[in-house]
Amino acid sequence: MRALELSGITKRYPKVVANGGISLAVEQGEIHALIGENGAGKSTLVSILYGFVQPDEGTIVVGGERRSFKDPTDAIAAGLGMVFQNFNLFPELTVAENVVFGAEPGRLGLVDRRAAAAEVGDLAERYGLQVPVGERVEHLPVGVLQRVEILKSLYRDARILILDEPTGVLTPQESEGLFEVMRSLRAAGKSIIFITHKLDEVMAVADRVTVLRDGRVTASLVTAETSPREISRHMTGRDVELSQRLARSAPGAPVLEVEGVTVEVDGRTAVDDVSLSVRAGEIVGIAGVAGNGQDALAAAIGGHHPLRSGRIRIAGTDVDGADNRRRRDLGFTHIPEDRHVTGSAPLGDAVLNLAVGYHRRSPLRERGLLQPKRMVEHAERLIRRFGVRIAGPAVAVGTLSGGNLQKIVVARELGHDAPLLVAEQPTRGVDIGAIESIHGELDEYRARGGAVLLVSSELSEVLNLSDRIAVMFEGRVMAVIPSAEATVPLLGLMMAGVPYETALAEEAASAAEGGTAR
Amino acid sequence: MLEILIAPETFAALVRSLVPLLLLGLGGLICHRVGVFNVSLEGIMLAGAFGGLAGSVLTGSAIAGVAIAIVSGVIVASPLSFGGIVRGADPIVIGISVNLLVVGLTSFLLFAIFGVRGSLQQPGTDGLDAIRLPLLGDVPWLGSMLSSLTVLGYVAILATVAMQLYLSRTRSGLRLRGVGMKPGAAATLGISPARYQTAAVLVSGVLGGLAGAQLSLGNVVLFTENMSAGRGWIVVVAVLLANGRVLPLVGVLALFAYVDAVGIRLQSFGLPVQFADAAPYLVTLIALVAIAALRRRRGGVALVTA
Numbered sequence: 139m140r141a142l143e144l145s146g147i148t149k150r151y152p153k154v155v156a157n158g159g160i161s162l163a164v165e166q167g168e169i170h171a172l173i174g175e176n177g178a179g180k181s182t183l184v185s186i187l188y189g190f191v192q193p194d195e196g197t198i199v200v201g202g203e204r205r206s207f208k209d210p211t212d213a214i215a216a217g218l219g220m221v222f223q224n225f226n227l228f229p230e231l232t233v234a235e236n237v238v239f240g241a242e243p244g245r246l247g248l249v250d251r252r253a254a255a256a257e258v259g260d261l262a263e264r265y266g267l268q269v270p271v272g273e274r275v276e277h278l279p280v281g282v283l284q285r286v287e288i289l290k291s292l293y294r295d296a297r298i299l300i301l302d303e304p305t306g307v308l309t310p311q312e313s314e315g316l317f318e319v320m321r322s323l324r325a326a327g328k329s330i331i332f333i334t335h336k337l338d339e340v341m342a343v344a345d346r347v348t349v350l351r352d353g354r355v356t357a358s359l360v361t362a363e364t365s366p367r368e369i370s371r372h373m374t375g376r377d378v379e380l381s382q383r384l385a386r387s388a389p390g391a392p393v394l395e396v397e398g399v400t401v402e403v404d405g406r407t408a409v410d411d412v413s414l415s416v417r418a419g420e421i422v423g424i425a426g427v428a429g430n431g432q433d434a435l436a437a438a439i440g441g442h443h444p445l446r447s448g449r450i451r452i453a454g455t456d457v458d459g460a461d462n463r464r465r466r467d468l469g470f471t472h473i474p475e476d477r478h479v480t481g482s483a484p485l486g487d488a489v490l491n492l493a494v495g496y497h498r499r500s501p502l503r504e505r506g507l508l509q510p511k512r513m514v515e516h517a518e519r520l521i522r523r524f525g526v527r528i529a530g531p532a533v534a535v536g537t538l539s540g541g542n543l544q545k546i547v548v549a550r551e552l553g554h555d556a557p558l559l560v561a562e563q564p565t566r567g568v569d570i571g572a573i574e575s576i577h578g579e580l581d582e583y584r585a586r587g588g589a590v591l592l593v594s595s596e597l598s599e600v601l602n603l604s605d606r607i608a609v610m611f612e613g614r615v616m617a618v619i620p621s622a623e624a625t626v627p628l629l630g631l632m633m634a635g636v637p638y639e640t641a642l643a644e645e646a647a648s649a650a651e652g653g654t655a656r
Numbered sequence: 657m658l659e660i661l662i663a664p665e666t667f668a669a670l671v672r673s674l675v676p677l678l679l680l681g682l683g684g685l686i687c688h689r690v691g692v693f694n695v696s697l698e699g700i701m702l703a704g705a706f707g708g709l710a711g712s713v714l715t716g717s718a719i720a721g722v723a724i725a726i727v728s729g730v731i732v733a734s735p736l737s738f739g740g741i742v743r744g745a746d747p748i749v750i751g752i753s754v755n756l757l758v759v760g761l762t763s764f765l766l767f768a769i770f771g772v773r774g775s776l777q778q779p780g781t782d783g784l785d786a787i788r789l790p791l792l793g794d795v796p797w798l799g800s801m802l803s804s805l806t807v808l809g810y811v812a813i814l815a816t817v818a819m820q821l822y823l824s825r826t827r828s829g830l831r832l833r834g835v836g837m838k839p840g841a842a843a844t845l846g847i848s849p850a851r852y853q854t855a856a857v858l859v860s861g862v863l864g865g866l867a868g869a870q871l872s873l874g875n876v877v878l879f880t881e882n883m884s885a886g887r888g889w890i891v892v893v894a895v896l897l898a899n900g901r902v903l904p905l906v907g908v909l910a911l912f913a914y915v916d917a918v919g920i921r922l923q924s925f926g927l928p929v930q931f932a933d934a935a936p937y938l939v940t941l942i943a944l945v946a947i948a949a950l951r952r953r954r955g956g957v958a959l960v961t962a
Contacts, residue, residue, distance in 0.1 A: 188844075211846035226841035228834045239834055240845035242827045249827050290845075 140202065141166040141329035142298050147196035149182055156182035157193070158353040164298065169320055169330045171340040171361070174350030175373055175569040176540060180333050183350070184302055188220050189213040201297070219291020223303045225283045229276035233269050234258040237289045261292055266322050280427070281312040288319065299323065300331045305339060309427055310597065310630030317343040337366040349373055374570050389605070390418030391454075393469070393558045393589035394439065399448035401434045408434035410613035411448070418557060421580065421590040423604030423621070425597055425629050431613035432593045433475060436562050439591070440472050441465050453557055466495065471551040475562040475593075477540070481547040484536025488528055491535050492517040492550050524549035525575060541572025548576055552583055559583065562593045577603060597629060611635045660921050664800040669917035670910070671801045671809065672875050676701070677909045678812045679867035680891045682819050683860030688900040689823060690856040691836035691849075695751030696736050698888025699758035700861055703728040704868020706762040709776060709879040710769065718782040722808070722869045729865020730858055732758055737857035741850050755888070763881050777878035784808060784874040806874040808866055815863065820902045832856065836900075890940055897947055908943065915939040
């Protein structure tokens with residue numbers, strides 16, 4: 139039976155067609171993956187399904203009945219449940235309160251808290267979703283929060299669950315657990331729309347997959363009859379070859395040395411006695427679920443956050459107390475996590491954004507005055523060299539796509555040919571083309587003798603680019619291992635806080651069983 | 657002189673000082689919990705004070721005065737309620753404008769209606785009398801505290817208990833808290849944040865109006881220009897300090913009221929009026945800095961970001 143059928147869904151915005159005639163059919167008891175690059179139209183489609191946005195054309199049929207959604211309430215009433223990428227939970231309420239919120243059991247306007255806890259407990263048990271019913275949500279790990287979100291939908295009798303990029307915040311083992319839950323929901327007759335940009339996840343859990351590109355459906359395939367290569371071709375419109383890494387020479391002297399660094403953020407120990415070093419001609423990747431201290435470590439290296447103890451040396455100089463400018467003079471460059479907030483001035487043009495950091499010296503400054511003509515030339519040179527797609531240097535960078543804006547940031551930082559780069563989430567939210575190009579740039583920079591500290595929550599990125607990998611968990615570095623010895627399950631266990639030796643033994647044991655290594 | 661610190665009369669004065677603060681504080685608290693920063697409390701209270709006395713003078717009935725005080729409070733709260741939430745204007749700009757407007761408007765109306773400047777006090781005006789309880793009134797300390805409660809004093813006590821129960825036990829209270837924590841999440845579950853926020857601000861208008869009426873009809877029977885004298889601001893700070901919790905709010909306000917009461921009583925020992933007037937604000941300031949420092953040391957969030 140058809141659980142959901144979309145036909146000809148179209149949504150136009152002034153400059154783009156976000157969804158151009160999308161048709162999609164989801165059967166009852168099916169896991170249906172929706173895959174596409176950033177900007178392919180996934181989020182618009184989801185917003186339409188959940189009543190946040192109204193389509194210009196097209197019909198939505200749920201369980202054989204034609205529907206239109208004015209707001210989320212209509213979508214909930216029709217049996218749709220949405221698990222957002224950013225959890226929509228109330229931090230100071232308990233798990234049970236979060237689940238029943240808006241549809242609380244009780245009489246005379248009072249909330250029957252005991253009934254709420256019991257109902258949520260039953261529901262959790264029925265679908266194998268372990269949650270601490272009576273605990274406040276604020277300090278629970280993300281894997282649990284996700285289960286709470288799923289329970290919220292189930293409590294409202296959702297028959298179709300929409301999971302928006304649900305694995306982005308999970309360790310590989312947690313993702314595996316989520317897939318188990320998805321399979322048990324499928325067994326119970328629920329339909330699941332699983333939105334992702336990761337091919338291996340589609341292959342692992344989905345029955346069928348619909349591929350979106352530029353707002354259109356380019357393919358609808360049965361997973362068992364297709365291959366990652368075919369799906370990726372439909373996503374990008376061409377064959378993607380993961381580029382070979384350039385030959386590697388022996389790494390040189392340490393450029394970044396971090397020794398016993400502890401950082402406190404809001405009174406909490408965010409970085410806990412971390413030591414690591416990055417040598418010239420080497421990429422050291424930091425793997426870890428977001429929020430385990432990676433950002434605080436990068437901020438400490440950049441001089442944006444004081445150390446409580448420990449020391450940091452850049453190119454051999456102790457930078458204790460030095461501000462960001464002094465560190466940059468020593469050869470520090472930085473691709474920050476958020477290109478819109480800290481990585482660029484979105485309202486400024488490319489000339490301005492590319493000149494920053496070069497503006498204190500010749501040739502962009504002469505006798506205390508900026509040289510506008512040279513700034514334009516400088517921008518044009520970097521735009522050419524890094525292949526930024528932009529109409530001209532006078533275009534405000536905030537209007538660029540994520541990938542092109544990120545290329546501007548990368549161009550500015552790598553244009554220095556400085557010895558050290560701290561790259562935080564360098565490809566987050568950019569399309570495959572830009573990912574390839576940025577990875578290529580980082581690899582070339584390394585081959586030229588640059589030292590890179592790469593912080594990324596994409597495990598594949600860390601594995602592909604790094605020479606050595608450090609795993610961070612709750613502010614501590616669990617281990618630093620050569621990437622040749624790293625496997626996804628091993629990193630995943632350490633990302634969940636399992637010590638290196640134990641993780642190694644566990645991984646060996648499960649590999650012997652012919653188990654989870656995938 | 658030290659016995660003043662524990663004299664029954666001091667506690668009676670504390671209660672008189674606390675009642676209006678508490679009513680206004682509950683109004684500020686419900687706004688805080690629903691996620692609206694209400695800085696128009698000062699104006700709401702001043703309007704209530706004027707409306708209360710003017711109403712009583714014009715109608716000859718204190719109860720009618722209280723009703724007019726409520727209406728005045730709600731009217732003054734409505735710019736924040738509709739302009740700030742429904743129309744999306746900056747709540748701080750609205751709040752401060754309203755406060756300035758009310759200072760001028762009450763002075764103007766004082767002259768336009770009653771032909772007086774500065775203050776209005778007419779002999780024979782119907783005020784809210786303290787209710788003297790038959791038996792409890794004779795218990796030492798407690799008796800003198802209870803005996804200084806007007807009908808609005810009892811309203812304040814009931815409102816405090818009701819607020820706590822409303823927030824913790826009722827469906828609507830749970831939803832209101834949810835809206836304050838994460839309006840977006842509430843919206844995805846079909847709860848309209850704007851509706852809860854608008855309603856909460858109007859409730860603060862009612863409570864603030866009552867607070868004003870207690871000032872001008874309960875504690876004394878007169879109105880003077882700028883009678884609220886910064887109490888609204890004290891309440892704004894107290895609500896932030898208490899982080900929107902009922903009991904801590906009562907504690908912070910009681911501290912202010914206690915110092916206020918002691919200061920007034922010390923005036924009879926030759927303490928300069930200016931010092932007595934300033935003392936409660938000074939103590940509040942010290943408490944503010946101390947609590948903020950304590951929170952920082954404990955690793956909590958700094959007050960400014962609250």
